[in-house]
Amino acid sequence: MSGNICLTFDFDAISLWLQKDMTSMSSISRGEFGAEAVPRFLHTLxxxxxxxxWFIPGHTMETYPKICLDIHDDGHEIGLHGYDHENFNLLDEQEELDILDRSFHVASALIGKSPKGFRSPSWDVSSRTIKNIESLGLIYDSSQMGKDYSPYYSRSQDQFPKQKPPIFGDQTTIIEIPVSWSLDDYPYLEFSKGASGFIPGLKKPEYMYDNWLDDASYMSRDFKNGNMVITLHPQVSGRGHRLLAFERWLDTLIERGFTFTTMEEIALRFSQGEKFGSYEPE
Ligand SMILES: [Zn+2]
Incomplete structure (x- = not known):
């Protein structure tokens, strides 16, 4: 079997609960658990x-700088994820620019170099976001779902008038490395209720990992040089039974010959002309 997996971790920590306006000490402590769980993933990897x-909001970098540096020192990539886990589609133009600029500078100061990638919190880029991250010098985004097994160049400035076909914006230099809610641990596993809605979560982790194994198997069978992005949250998947399931899933993929690389590496290879995920069914 062949294909590549990008393991990504959204280390939202406390910022996630601030954004949901759930600021009791109990809710905030759910975010604190994310920091507790990070070393477990670093050890497993x-x-x-x-x-x-790792996509990390500026708020997490300033709250847990040592843990974020441990991630960096272990050779993992760090990408931008807003400051306070803001929904970019709900910001005005200046707010969006200010938050991108702030999070870029917090990350650059922490890791001593410019980050290359961005993931919009809650996967809601605005029609401006892609142009804005292009201006910051980033090379890729990971917030959209237009493909599954291959990167592609993102458009910017799309318009969606009612009762008319969309007006697609121009293609940018930003490489989209696509995601999916079906490849994210949060809706499967996290029990959540509050102003932002109800998610039952709490599924047996094997249910999720079996789905992800089948997605990888299908990619391997029918797509040449496919790439698949997995999204995990330390505060969600860092519990004992979920970690054991994660290890079993990882070991199965390794046994079957899948490779694992950072998103930056995929973006660089794509920009150099490597073809990913061409559909070639048996
Ligand atoms: Zn997040």
Whole structure:
């Protein structure tokens, strides 16, 4: 079997609960648990010599700088994820620019170099976001769902008038490395109720990992050089039974010959002309 997996971790920590306006000490402590769980993932990845990508809000970087540096020092990539886990589609133009600029500078100061990638919190880029991250010098985004097994160049400035076909904007230099809610641990596993809605979560983790294994198997069978992005949250998947299931899933993929690389590496290879995920069914 063949294909590549990008393991990505959204280390939202407390910012997630601030954004949901759930600021009791109990809600905030759910975010604190994310910081507690990070070393478990770093250990699991180091044992298998796997590199991954971590999208971290500026708020988390300033709250837990040592843990974020541990992630960086282990050779994992760090990408931008807003400051306070803001929904970019609900910001005005200046707010969006200010938050991008602030999070870029917090990240650059922490890791000593410019980050290359962005993931919009809650996966809601605005029609401006892609142009804005292009201006910041980033090379990729990971917030859209237009494909599954291959990167593609993102448009910007799309318009969606009512009762008319869309007016698609121009293609940019930003490489979209697509995601999916079906490849995210949060809706499967996290029990959540509050102003932002109800998610039952709490599924047996094997249910999720079996789905992800089938997605990888289908990619391997019918797509040449496919790439698949997995999204995990330390505060969600860092519990004992979920970690054991994660390890089993990882080991199965390794046994079957899948490779694991950072998002930055995929973006660079794509920009150099490598073809990913061409549909070639048996
Ligand atoms: Zn997030």
């Amino acid at each position: 180091k044992k298998r010599n796997l590199k991954s990508t």
